[in-house]
Amino acid sequence: MKEVPVKIEQNGAWLSIRLGLEEDHLVIPPPINRKILFRDVVNLDERKNLLILTVKGEPETVYRILTVEKVIMVMRRLILMLCNAYRLNAYFLSPAVRGGVLVTDAQWEKGAIVVVRTGIWFVSSVKQVCIPLLDVADIQLTKKEVQGRQTDVVKIDHVDAGEVVTSFVLCPISTLQILFNFLTDATKSIEMRGDELDEYDQQVAMLVYSGMDSSAIINMLSVNNKRLNTIYDKLIGLGIAEVVEIRREVKLTTKGIKYIADATKQ
Amino acid sequence: MGRILIVDDTLFMRTLLKNILFSGGHTIVGEAADGEEGIAKYQELKPDLVTMDVVMPKMNGIESLKGIRQFDPAAKVVMCTAVGQEQMVKLAIKTGARGYIVKPFQAPKVLEEVKNVLAS
Numbered sequence: 001m002k003e004v005p006v007k008i009e010q011n012g013a014w015l016s017i018r019l020g021l022e023e024d025h026l027v028i029p030p031p032i033n034r035k036i037l038f039r040d041v042v043n044l045d046e047r048k049n050l051l052i053l054t055v056k057g058e059p060e061t062v063y064r065i066l067t068v069e070k071v072i073m074v075m076r077r078l079i080l081m082l083c084n085a086y087r088l089n090a091y092f093l094s095p096a097v098r099g100g101v102l103v104t105d106a107q108w109e110k111g112a113i114v115v116v117r118t119g120i121w122f123v124s125s126v127k128q129v130c131i132p133l134l135d136v137a138d139i140q141l142t143k144k145e146v147q148g149r150q151t152d153v154v155k156i157d158h159v160d161a162g163e164v165v166t167s168f169v170l171c172p173i174s175t176l177q178i179l180f181n182f183l184t185d186a187t188k189s190i191e192m193r194g195d196e197l198d199e200y201d202q203q204v205a206m207l208v209y210s211g212m213d214s215s216a217i218i219n220m221l222s223v224n225n226k227r228l229n230t231i232y233d234k235l236i237g238l239g240i241a242e243v244v245e246i247r248r249e250v251k252l253t254t255k256g257i258k259y260i261a262d263a264t265k266q
Numbered sequence: 267m268g269r270i271l272i273v274d275d276t277l278f279m280r281t282l283l284k285n286i287l288f289s290g291g292h293t294i295v296g297e298a299a300d301g302e303e304g305i306a307k308y309q310e311l312k313p314d315l316v317t318m319d320v321v322m323p324k325m326n327g328i329e330s331l332k333g334i335r336q337f338d339p340a341a342k343v344v345m346c347t348a349v350g351q352e353q354m355v356k357l358a359i360k361t362g363a364r365g366y367i368v369k370p371f372q373a374p375k376v377l378e379e380v381k382n383v384l385a386s
Contacts, residue, residue, distance in 0.1 A: 100371025101379045102355070145353060163372055203278060210282055211373035216289075220281050 001027065004071045008032065009064040019065070021075065024082060028063070036063070038082035043117040046130055051075060054117070056084065076121075076128050086115040086182060088175050092122045094129050094167035095160075108146070113169055115182060120156070122167070131158045131167065136187045141180045144168055154180050164209075196238055204231045208241060225249075267291040268314035268384045273304035273330060274346065275322040279369075283317055283346075283376070290377040301325030305333040308341065315342045315384055317367070320354045328357050335362045342383050346371075 003018040010032060020027030028034045036055050043054035051072055053063045065075070081087075091108045111124030120136075122129040138157040143150045154169040154176050169179065197205060200221075207217045218228060235241035252260065270292050274280045277299075284294050295311045298304040301318075302325045308316060316334065320327040327345060334341045344365035345358045355366055365383040367376055 097368045099375025099378075100368050101375040102366040102368055104366075145356075163375065164370075166368075206278075206370060207282065209370055209372065210286065212282070212285060216285050220285060 004067065004074070006065050006067040006071065008066070014066065019067075021078065023078070026075070026078075038079050039084055041079055041083040042085075044076070044079055044083060044085075044121070045116075045118050045132075046072070046076070053079070073128065077123060080114045080121050080123050080128070081112070083114070083116065086179075088113050088171060088179065090169050090171035090175070090179075092124075092167060092169050094122050094131075095165040096168055097164075097166035098160075099163040099165075108170065113171075113179065115179070115186070120183070122169075129167075131156060131160075133183075133186050135159045136183070137164060139180060139183045139187060141176060144170075146170060152176055154183070156183070192238070192240075197234070197240075201231050201234060204228070205235060205240060208235070214247070267293070268380070269293050269295045269311070270380070271296045271298065271304070271307055271311055271313040271316045273298045273301065273307075273316060273322070273327070274319040275299050276319075279319065279346070286373045286376050287317075287380065289373065290380065292380065301327060301330030301333070304330040305337070308334045309337055312338075315344065315380060317344050317346055317380075318363075319346045320348075320358070328354065328361055331358060331361050331363055342386070344379060344383055 002021045004021060005016070006019045007014040007016050008019070008028060017029055020029070024039070025035055025037045028036070036053070040056045041053050042056045042060065045052040049066055049069060049072060051065045053065065055061045055063065090113045091110055092113065093106055093108050095103050096106050097103065109124040109127060111122060114121040114123060118134070119130045119132040135158045136156060137159055140155045142153060142155050144153045144155070145151070151170060152173045156167045156169065158165055158167070169176070203221060204217060207220065212220065214228060217223065218225060232241065236243065270287055272280050272283050272294060274283065280297050284297070287294060295313050296307045298307045300322045304316065304318065318327040318331055331343050331345070334343060342364045343362070344367060345355070345363045346367045346369060347354055348369050358366070364386060365379045367379055
C-alpha cells in the first residue's frame with residue numbers, strides 16, 4: 001500500500017497523517033481509523049489544495065483532506081474513476097473559450113466525464129478539471145465542427161475566477177442526450193423563461209457581463225441613474241446580478257465650497 | 267497602447283468595444299459599420315489594429331479582412347465571432363486574422379487579446 005502525507009480535519013483541528021492509498025480504497029489511520037472504499041464516495045469537491053469527500057452511510061460522513069497538488073492528482077484520479085457517480089467516456093475540450101477569447105491551443109482530450117453531486121469532472125491521463133454545478137451558466141446541445149464535420153456536442157458555459165469559460169463534450173449522441181438531460185436537471189435552478197428582460201434590460205446585463213460599471217453604462221446608454229437602478233433592481237430580483245459595491249454621490253456644502261474657493265486663492 | 271479601428275454593424279457593440287479599449291489606454295481612431303467602410307477607413311487611418319465583426323451587411327468581416335490584407339499584408343485584425351462560427355474562424359485564420367474574440371466577451375480578456383496581437 002502506498003502512503004502519502006496529508007492533513008485531515010477532525011473536530012475542527014487538522015491532523016497530520018500518512019494516508020494509505022490502494023487501487024480501490026484509502027485507509028485513514030488512527031485516531032480516525034477508517035477504510036473508505038472509493039465506490040462509497042458519493043461526492044468529490046475541491047477547493048485549492050483541499051479535497052472534500054462525502055462518503056455514504058447513515059449519516060453520510062464528510063472528510064476534508066489537505067495535501068499537495070501532486071498527491072491530490074493521484075487521489076482525484078483514483079476516486080473519480082471508481083466513485084458512485086454518473087460516468088462516461090468522452091472527448092472534451094476545456095477551456096475552449098475564456099472570457100470571450102478563443103483558447104487557440106485548446107485540443108480535444110480523450111478521457112471521462114464524471115458527474116458528481118456538486119460538479120462535473122473532466123478526467124484525462126494528464127488533466128482533471130472540475131466545473132462546480134453552482135458555477136454552470138448555460139448548457140446547450142449543439143453542433144460544432146470537429147475534423148471538418150458538424151458534430152453533436154454539449155456546450156457548457158461556467159464561471160471561473162470571474163470569467164466565463166466555455167467547454168465542449170463530445171461522445172455518441174444518445175449519451176450526449178443523457179448527459180444534457182442530467183445536467184439540465186441538475187442546474188434547473190438557473191433556468192429562465194427567456195422573456196423576463198426587455199431589450200434595454202438585456203443591453204444593461206450585457207454591459208455588466210462585459211465588465212462595465214454604472215458610470216460607463218449611464219454614458220453608453222444615455223440612461224439616468226434612477227432608471228439604471230430600476231433595471232439593476234430587476235436583475236437582482238431575478239437572481240441574475242448581485243450587488244458588489246454601493247457608491248455615494250455627494251455635493252459640497254457651503255463650508256466645502258468656501259474651502260475650495262479659499263484653497264484656489266493661495 | 268494602440269490606435270484602433272472598430273468595424274461592427276451594431277452601434278451597441280461598437281460603443282461597448284470602444285469603452286473597453288479606451289479603458290485599456292488605447293485610442294479609437296475610427297469606427298465603421300460594414301466591411302466596405304472598414305476597408306476605406308483602414309486605408310485612410312492606417313490603425314495599429316482592427317477589431318472586425320464577422321457578420322455584417324454589404325460586405326462581411328472575412329471579405330473586409332481580405333481587402334485590408336491586400337492593402338496592407340501586415341495588418342493586425344482581431345475577428346469578433348459568435349460561438350459556433352468555427353467555419354468562419356477557420357476562414358479568418360486562412361485569410362490572416364491575428365486574433366479572435368468570441369461574443370459575448372469580457373473586458374479583461376479583450377484587452378489581453380488586443381495586447382497580445384499588438385505585441386506580435
